Amino acid sequence: MVSVSFVLFAALSLSIQARPSPGNEPTRTISVNAVAPPNCFPALGFKMPSSTPSTLNNWWCDMRTEYGFVGFSYEVTDCQSLSKLRSDFLEIRETFNSRYIRMYGFCDRPGDNDIIDAAWGAGIGVHALIWFGFDNTDEWMGRRDALFAILHSNPKAKFVTRALQFGSEPLFDFVLDPPVLAEQVIAAKANLSSLKIPVTISEMAFGYQSWTQSISSTHTCCRFFSTQASIANNSWPIVLTDLNWFIDNGEGKKIYLSENGWPSVTSDGVQPNSPSAVANVQNEHDHYTVLDAHCKDFKAVPGGGVGWFWHIFSDDMEPGYGLFSTSGKLKFSPFAPKTSC
Structure with missing residues (x-):
């Protein structure tokens, strides 16, 4: 299921003035420029060094600057070649001013090295992902171990990997008992602590609301799939309802929305839960403009603001959701969301 993911990281201090009711713009203040x-990675305009630095000190940009549009979800299930990854990542970075790609799906060949190398070459960061799938099988264990090995062995990995997402909607899909999932997250944090790579999960508000376990995480909420969905221009109250839940329950941590989109077509796996929900290219475009129009609201969220991925x-990756169609053409233009405001 496609959803909006919220990544929660270590707390950063910002202030909040008022709690809005759904549909009203929040009136919050931010205390930093x-x-x-x-001169920090992966800021726009940053020039990659010719070789990896000796330390991560002063490498990453402050997460408080990572609000508004930050990049694309990028499905890797096709196990794209290194040349394809390089081409796409360069376009994502240079044409659309992306700072990150967020991995989606899985590739069970040793493809993570290619992702890291392509990201380094394009000067773009990575939100990595351990994919569970939907069949309650145990392939995720091999994916976990292979990814950990690459993150430790590839000298570029810690310089491009901003975070590891331990599953996409694992609570909603009930891929593991919540206490077991929490143990896996804690173990992953320990495994990657020397690399300073944070560990999160990607989850819907509903997934969290269904369980009482506390997991440091990424989160998700659905818009097109909401029972209140109609047209994309009316989607902000749905976003705000879930966002406020995460603000109230996220303990001031950094938030990224890692799955944001509105389908241009429906399919067997993409059916609305509201008879009023409309899927077409115009609504896909309009959902982008809704997100972009609220840059200042995302900036003002405590914990360092909210960065969102498209x-x-x-469409070769997820039919209907892509910025590009299966013929390789932009489905609408321009796509130039704000990266600061």
């Missing part, structure tokens, strides 16, 4: 200078790069 949240624009990344071009789901997904191409």
